[in-house]
Amino acid sequence: MTSGLQQKNSILILDFGSQYTQLIARRVRENKVYSTIVSHKITAEEIKKQAPKGLIFSGGPASVYDEKSPKCDKGIFKLGIPILGICYGQQLIAQYFGGKVRRTREREFGRQELFIDDHADFFSGLPGNITCWMSHGDYVSSLPKGFVSIAHTLSTPNAAFASRDRKVFGVQFHPEVVHTARGSEIISNFLYRICRCRPSWEMGAFIKDTVSHIRQLVGKDSVVCGLSGGVDSSVAAVLIHRAIGRQLRCIFVDNGLVRNREPEEIKTIFRANLHMNLDFVNAQNRFLKRLKGVTDPEVKRKTIGDEFIKVFEEEAKKIRRVKYLAQGTLYPDVIESVSATGSPSAKIKTHHNVGGLPEKMNLKLIEPLRELFKDEVRELAKQLGLPQEIIHRQPFPGPGLAIRIVGEVTPERLQVLRDADDIFVGEIRKAGLYNEVWQSFCVLLCIKSVGVMGDERTYENVIALRCVSSSDGMTADWVKLEPALLGKVSSRIINEVKGVNRVVYDISSKPPSTIEWE
Template sequence: MLDPEVTKHHERLLIVDFGSQVTQLIARRLREDGIYCEIHPFNRVDAAFLVKFAPKAVILSGGPSSVYWDDAPLPDPAIFSAGVPVLGICYGQQAMMHVLGGHVEGGTSREFGRAFIEKVVEDPFLDGLFAGAGGEQVWMSHGDHVSEMASGFGVIAKSPGAPYAVIADPERRFYGTQFHPEVYHTTNGARILRNFTHGVAGFTGDWTMAAYKAEAIARIQAQVGTGRVICGLSGGVDSSVAAVLIHEAIGDQLTCVYVDHGLMRQGESEQVVGLFRDHYNIPLVHVDASDLFLGALDGVSDPEQKRKTIGRLFIEVFDEEAGKLGGADFLAQGTLYPDVIESVSVSGGPSMTIKSHHNVGGLPERMKMQLVEPLRELFKDEVRALGRELGLPESFIGRHPFPGPGLAIRIPGAVTREKADTLRKADAIYLDEIRKAGLYDEIWQAFSVLLPVNTVGVMGDVRTYEAVLALRAVTSVDGMTADYYPFTHDFLGRVATRIINEVKGVSRVVYDVTSKPPGTIEWE
């Protein structure tokens, strides 16, 4: 559970997770509507947990299981005797019916994708819906379905493939949807969730960044006291916001360490040093460790080995600099709420590793410091909102995500200083053209990849044999899924011409049109 001191003054909603890939979207939708909520695995929510958490309402997420499996994840019956409203979504609806005495069947009424529901009876849960003809568009993803409702429930909306698309027990304030209101393709999904939280459960929406800022500062002051804090700056949004927030709370008790591994974007180090040392007057140690990192990466081509090498060296350099400062009592990290959620598996087992993530997670055990993680209750968009509350310039707040290993994972194969310089120049041109076109804020992330491939070209009637550069730009909400940005051919042609003319060593430019899934956003 997250720190209750931060949230005890807010109305709180509990999301019980049954393993859905979109459970985080429920929380994001609610947070956007001013409701504080937390996600917890079903097997950690029992009567004692409910008393401690004291939710004003509960949402049961979807999931990949079937209630008739021998090891099916099921909600604790205490949820239904807590006296608070409950909403079951997809598998959550089925699990609620199963526990309360209804019946679920599998395989005879499958629905996947877009569907349209029609209203059966009036109910506050459906307020503001069905304004037009043809029903309400929702997004279905189920193989099982409710075939018999538990006592007290009635149907309030249905679809051709789901006769129990929305069910309700108004007296106990229990609701269930067979579809997913949290996903984008449910047209009025946000309104449906708001009908439950505000209409049924009586939330007022008191979760704001201004309130969070004041509470977080008070918590940092109480935790740190007169101690010293050291923070590793990456130049990204998370660590930057965390550092400014902590500095506002404790002033010069904070020292930031910025390790330049020689794989940053063009002008990045100068921007970080200028913002924190000059503008905010935050004590900052700037370490140029590019020779160390690039030397260790010489000849290393495996992407996982590159990540692990950079992570290990970062820890060693950070550890050394902390020692020079005479030690510190606390280590600050920009841990976000998705990191907290993903560290706890619904099944209790380890998650599959797609790729390692560069972080300073190995530092606390080695350095014997307590953690200060002021952003661990927040999603990425909330961190940006907090940054605005703190007065950070938009140029920092709105920056595209940048990986900890930097350009190393945008150079497939072995990394050299020459390749890094080439990629840095090309990437700067690409981002410059995106900004000139007014497209930067429309794009979640844009970057270049220097491929380990040479192709034949002709420049000034002379045969060339130089590198290929790939351009990548995606749209996304949270990075979990993404689609390529549909640049015009004129734009791509203009970028390619500039790069080939201005960056020595590149003779061909291509554009990546792969979505996520099946690809990842980064190439390594």
């Protein structure tokens, strides 16, 4: 769905299984160059037909000397297209051209000081040393003939190398993650100084192309959209509505797993303000009945996803000529559920709108945001004229509060979580932090603790507070909230929410943890 200009001015990212592959694509797009992720199995002939300006080889969990490690078509190196290899990608390049790759004594993971030895082109405009992010168990111990080292760390002599005649570069560190200082500038140098790209990727062109594609695809048929009220499904709905108007029917399913006042707010925004077709379905009893006794998080997700689709298929039968189901699936949803490219990336968890779909679904999928990141979706929302309360709404998981309850989901436990979450998010808003952080929410734990209230012993629930900062959801750091704010939230929850006598604060980052607990 990209324009001809963008297709001719694009970067292909070969996925070798890294969990950071989507971040590479995001960094490229931040520099206004369109990027697409393809399997490492793509042939040189296929790449030649697409005529990208450059190639980026992602990292990956394998070792290049393993028998079953992923390799690429060797013909790619003969195309004359600039290549940047990151981590595993760098090692693969070194091996192909005759260099040596060895295991490190100890796996290197975390921040390291990078010393830049050559400031021409690739490191142009950068200081002599920067902080970089390492995550590897192998390293390039001997450079191939014709390659030179252009940066090093105290433990990695060839942290970056170049073969300028071939326009081939490699880095052992990860410039795509936020932990690498000036990483976006490094990628920008590759795009503009090495690949000679032009800044042509922007949301206006995406809207035009996507609307045209949807209109052509749907024809005179109807589309149902699963509307949650979050920015993802809202943008998908408004984008599709712009393409086909009244042929779109939005359905909000109240599965009993939403927050306080959410159903009423959705009705107001989409019926009264945006004048869109919106059907409201009360399915609380159906979902809670199916979740009874379920404690495994993956089973929860799949159960909710399965029931979600069943409800939609039932509602869709009431709509004339409906053939499509629209969803607000994003890139991070896809990469954390399954490999979108057939690459050996590890599965983290199932998202209800990706891996939870039943195999025999009676509706065809439309996912117009499938290759976008959250920040791109927010920019899209602004250009589409969505209200601020939607644009800046914090991400909310598809399975709702079910995965913020560790253990069984019951009406009583849901209400405890809703009331606690109301207090926490409300105080975050009062402190002026809601739009500054990525997510802030409560988790109801599966344990109870002893407490004292009114001189009496209590044995009640524990609430965990989670507040993280992020730019895309792929990595995240916990937010250092003021002790006074945490104290106020804790006091209010314990005093105002019946059944809670202890509040804790989650100080783990992603990785190694995930943002959600389940």
